[in-house]
Amino acid sequence: MMELVYSENRERREAVEATDSELALRARGGDMVSFETLVVRKTPAVVSVARRIVGDGEDARDVAQLVFLRVWEQISRYDEKFSFNTWLYRIATNLSIDFLRSTRSRERAHGATLHLVRLREEMTGSQTTNAVEDAELTRLFQTVSSRLTGKQKAVFVLKEMEDRDTKEIARILECGESTVRNHLFNARRILRREIAKICPGLLERRRS
């Protein structure tokens, strides 16, 4: 019994020290300890990008679960020649975009419209003109970015908020770099328009 516990602890310690790619290869061989180590290690990044795309913490956790289940199902297809992170981000981005398209997400968008009215009042009010906190900006982003397509939003999030370079985003979204630049260009144009429409106070304040 003691030996079993010792062996399991040693496996966990080795898994913690291994690289992502090593863990993925072990998981591909059916090693559950390595797979769970990957889940624990990568959950913050996956939840972070999912939250920015789907716009809600609870939904982001649901998406993260789906992401790791998909990783488990498809781990036999993982090719160690490519970055595990890129593969993981591809799954996370695709599932987040799918989630955005789902019925549930549309219902939430209706809720966001109500929220938008409140937000507009707050942002044009004189008392809120000095500090726009991260949480408020996150809410504003979810509102104005609802006009973006899934791909545009994913590109904007990965490029401007997750600090990924264009080449990697192209690999994640399985498209060309020029397509990524186009998505980014259109995303900025739509965001500019929506900010001016929904939250003119933000721009006027800055201009003044």
Added chain:
Amino acid sequence: MNALCETVRGRLPEYLEDGLSTEDRRTYREHIGSCEACRESVLEIEPSLVFARVRAEDVSSEDVERVLTGVRAGIALAEAERRAGRARNRRRHRVAAAASAAALAAMTLVLPGSRPAARRPAGPVAAAPSAPAGFAPAAQAAPSGTFPAEATIYDWNPGAASEEPRVVWIVDRSLDI
């Protein structure tokens, strides 16, 4: 306004056109995150960059634990469904095998030299636990090896002189029909 501020404001077009290296982009964003004047100046031209400085919300250890628990449950469910699927397939194959065996058992085997046995009803075989009248078990004739242990061969042989065909029935009671 220092030299970095001047550089940041001057290189906004490069930033927007993806002309900066990853490292320079990071420095650029860090600067507009910390320098109020540069941020205001940049946002006036490109308001969407207001979101570039939003930090990721913390993911707590409880969040990680919840995701892990959900993933474990999902994998267990998927495995259970896979096992149930395999069992369903096995059952389906058994039923198909039983149906084939029933069809085989119901079929009268007409041996060479005999007339077709279409007159012989097939019904009794599947239901009959014992030999139909006039039929005698011919277990001793059963081949060994892969032949099922619970199967019985009924051989009705009216003899070479008769006009009736020789009929052989196989009943396998181990099959779940």
